[in-house]
Amino acid sequence: MKPATYILLLLSLLAQSACTKEKPHDEKQGEVVRASIGPIKTTVKMVYIPGGEYMPFYGAIDSNAVKVPAFLIDERAVTNEEFLSFVTANPQWRKSSILRIHADTNYLRDWPSDLELPKDARPDAPVCFVSWFAAKAFAKSAGKRLPTLDEWEFIAMADADTFNARSKKQYSDAIIQLYMEKGRQFKPVKQSAPNYWGVYNVFDLIWEWTDDFNSIMSIGDSRTGGENNNKDLFCAAGATSASEVNNYAAFMRFGMRTAVKAHYTIANMGFRCAKDTSNQTTQ
Amino acid sequence: MRNKLNIKQMKMKRLILSVTSIGMITILTSCGGVAGDKPTAENKTAAIDMKVTGEAKVAEVTSAPNVPAPVGDRGPQKWIVNLETTEIEAEIADGINYTFWTFNNTVPGSFIRVREGDEVELRLKNAANSVLPHNIDLHAVTGPGGGAEATSAAPGQEAVLHFKALNPGLYVYHCAAPPVPMHIGNGMYGLILVEPAGGLPKVDREYYIMQGDFYTKAAAKAGLTEFNNDKAVAEEPDYVLFNGKKGSLLGKNMIEAKVGETVRLFVGNGGPNLTSSFHVIGEIFDNVYLEGGSTVSHNVQTTMIPAGGSAIVEFKVDYPGQYVLVDHSLSRAFNKGAIGKLKVTGEANPLIFNKGKK
Ligand SMILES: [Cu+2]
Numbered sequence: 210m211k212p213a214t215y216i217l218l219l220l221s222l223l224a225q226s227a228c229t230k231e232k233p234h235d236e237k238q239g240e241v242v243r244a245s246i247g248p249i250k251t252t253v254k255m256v257y258i259p260g261g262e263y264m265p266f267y268g269a270i271d272s273n274a275v276k277v278p279a280f281l282i283d284e285r286a287v288t289n290e291e292f293l294s295f296v297t298a299n300p301q302w303r304k305s306s307i308l309r310i311h312a313d314t315n316y317l318r319d320w321p322s323d324l325e326l327p328k329d330a331r332p333d334a335p336v337c338f339v340s341w342f343a344a345k346a347f348a349k350s351a352g353k354r355l356p357t358l359d360e361w362e363f364i365a366m367a368d369a370d371t372f373n374a375r376s377k378k379q380y381s382d383a384i385i386q387l388y389m390e391k392g393r394q395f396k397p398v399k400q401s402a403p404n405y406w407g408v409y410n411v412f413d414l415i416w417e418w419t420d421d422f423n424s425i426m427s428i429g430d431s432r433t434g435g436e437n438n439n440k441d442l443f444c445a446a447g448a449t450s451a452s453e454v455n456n457y458a459a460f461m462r463f464g465m466r467t468a469v470k471a472h473y474t475i476a477n478m479g480f481r482c483a484k485d486t487s488n489q490t491t492q
Numbered sequence: 493m494r495n496k497l498n499i500k501q502m503k504m505k506r507l508i509l510s511v512t513s514i515g516m517i518t519i520l521t522s523c524g525g526v527a528g529d530k531p532t533a534e535n536k537t538a539a540i541d542m543k544v545t546g547e548a549k550v551a552e553v554t555s556a557p558n559v560p561a562p563v564g565d566r567g568p569q570k571w572i573v574n575l576e577t578t579e580i581e582a583e584i585a586d587g588i589n590y591t592f593w594t595f596n597n598t599v600p601g602s603f604i605r606v607r608e609g610d611e612v613e614l615r616l617k618n619a620a621n622s623v624l625p626h627n628i629d630l631h632a633v634t635g636p637g638g639g640a641e642a643t644s645a646a647p648g649q650e651a652v653l654h655f656k657a658l659n660p661g662l663y664v665y666h667c668a669a670p671p672v673p674m675h676i677g678n679g680m681y682g683l684i685l686v687e688p689a690g691g692l693p694k695v696d697r698e699y700y701i702m703q704g705d706f707y708t709k710a711a712a713k714a715g716l717t718e719f720n721n722d723k724a725v726a727e728e729p730d731y732v733l734f735n736g737k738k739g740s741l742l743g744k745n746m747i748e749a750k751v752g753e754t755v756r757l758f759v760g761n762g763g764p765n766l767t768s769s770f771h772v773i774g775e776i777f778d779n780v781y782l783e784g785g786s787t788v789s790h791n792v793q794t795t796m797i798p799a800g801g802s803a804i805v806e807f808k809v810d811y812p813g814q815y816v817l818v819d820h821s822l823s824r825a826f827n828k829g830a831i832g833k834l835k836v837t838g839e840a841n842p843l844i845f846n847k848g849k850k
Contacts, residue, residue, distance in 0.1 A: 315648060382721060388623060389591060389718060391579070457721055460670035461624060468625030468646040468669070475647050476620055 246350045247298040251291055255281040255484060256407050263363050263373070266459040277363045282356055283481040285398040285409045286417065287347060290332035292317075292339065295347045297324055302346055312340035315474045333397040335415045335479040341471040344418045344480040355420035356483035358466075365412070365462075367405035375456065384458035387413040394477045412458070418480040422466045539658040542568045542609025542689075550574065551612075553602035556700040556735040557747050559758060560605040563687045568609030575602060577626035577645065577667065577680070578619045581716060584706060584731060585738035585829065591718040592736065593626070593667070593678035599736025600702035600762060601665070601682030608660045608686055614653045618645035625669050627651070631800070632663035632684045640668035660688040662784035662802040664760050673764045677707055677724050679736055681762030683802060695806060696753035702760040703768045703797065703819060703830060704736060705729035727765045732824035734817065734832045741817060741832025749809045751838025756806045760784075763799025769820040770797050770805070772834065774813070779806040794820050809836045811845045
């Protein structure tokens with residue numbers, strides 16, 4: 210393998226695949242979802258995030274920060290019991306009737322039947338084995354949306370004490386420690402301390418879907434330029450600063466995002482919902 | 493010199509083989525109307541044009557130190573190679589477990605053995621209980637990323653890569669999911685041998701050995717440790733190991749041969765960082781396929797094996813005893829575990845070696 214290829218792989222394997230992937234934002238698909246969704250009520254507390262400028266992990270090539278507008282985010286992931294109420298209100302999203310294009314065969318894998326949680330599952334553990342389509346439909350039915358990748362990563366910069374802990378020596382390492390624990394998705398939500406914003410379980414339970422999980426390069430990229438710039442952008446991102454290169458936790462997250470497709474359902478992947486602040490009073 | 497006869501015969505056979513294959517290549521290329529004078533280019537054209545016969549069969553793969561049966565003189569065929577990526581706890585040194593990431597639950601991963609012209613369907617399954625996505629980059633593969641992008645598999649998913657083996661040699665494969673140094677540092681590497689048409693010359697013993705450097709934390713839980721990024725970046729490993737475990741080639745795990753036999757070691761280096769100075773104490777390598785390629789050097793004491801590279805070493809064992817395999821960067825052997833043994837049994841010939849009397 211040529212050195213250039215190698216560096217590309219090392220730092221931006223994900224970029225290559227991200228660039229070639231189809232966006233899941235199929236207008237027609239969205240229409241179908243919207244037209245047929247039954248509303249559900251959730252009681253999860255939403256946290257106000259004032260937003261601000263942040264340096265994306267991937268795109269800091271010419272020091273252009275991305276502006277993240279204020280938004281609301283669920284303080285925790287969507288739970289098994291919440292998802293049960295969603296499929297109860299929305300028969301088309303039950304495991305026996307979901308369209309194969311919306312979820313692979315592992316959808317809600319361990320549920321014995323359409324409206325039955327897995328035997329050993331805690332109702333207050335995050336729901337997993339859900340596709341991006343299903344997560345998006347859930348969010349719609351709750352009058353919300355999925356967080357954008359930038360919103361999610363903005364929150365992920367925080368540790369318990371500061372809104373941006375990325376320069377701290379232990380930041381990435383502590384996250385990896387959490388990532389490496391097997392079976393963590395079976396634990397109930399909100400058992401660990403919240404981060405600076407009051408958001409729980411950002412790292413210690415599951416991978417989370419984001420609205421634009423597989424369009425990493427085109428969203429929030431302040432550079433002009435077309436598709437061809439994406440790779441360059443990503444390659445060079447590794448060279449911006451040592452602390453970012455050492456942010457192995459972020460590499461893992463982006464690796465995960467680029468390894469999934471919108472209909473995939475994964476054992477340790479769930480989601481939480483977000484909302485625009487302008488909608489705050491309408492729900 | 494009498495004792496070196498077998499090796500001489502081996503060399504002769506290989507010479508004949510390569511002459512034969514050049515002849516074949518000439519025929520093939522002249523049929524195709526290709527007029528090239530570079531042997532490598534010719535070689536490549538030939539492998540591409542090699543037609544496979546029969547239905548795809550599941551290839552035998554083995555865990556170290558064993559290797560699958562030689563390809564011999566069979567023609568090009570279709571193979572299905574099954575690999576599963578897993579994240580497991582296993583012993584790295586006495587009483588200390590480490591969270592390894594593996595191909596087929598072993599470090600190094602399964603040894604894959606094909607011949608040039610073979611067509612391989614590689615099925616990479618990522619275990620359902622994996623935390624992370626994994627993939628495979630095979631240095632034997634011609635194509636983008638060596639297949640890494642094409643095989644990216646999320647936990648519980650399977651990815652498939654089709655490739656044709658074009659270049660004979662001994663190649664490293666490894667996971668290239670981000671962050672790559674961590675995936676390799678945790679043990680995600682192995683070897684794939686692409687034998688030339690007609691196979692490698694026959695030997696009596698073949699073994700699979702792969703070196704890797706490991707960076708660990710002060711055990712967080714009792715007896716269990718995991719990857720330490722700071723040490724990896726500093727390239728200061730706690731362990732430098734053959735086959736992923738201290739003592740994997742010692743005691744009852746020693747590799748063996750009998751006096752008079754020819755031994756071939758397929759030696760790889762997964763890294764992620766260190767270059768190995770591979771040496772067998774008390775032996776001289778009759779043949780070394782330098783860097784796992786086609787150039788053969790003779791009478792070599794120590795051979796360099798780059799991270800992400802390999803070497804095939806061959807020697808005839810002439811005298812009984814325990815021969816120590818080391819990375820001759822010796823602190824690694826004495827302090828960090830890069831040590832193994834080859835046990836040779838049989839009759840001692842005092843002409844070769846004889847401890848003098850007082
Ligand atoms: Cu991997």
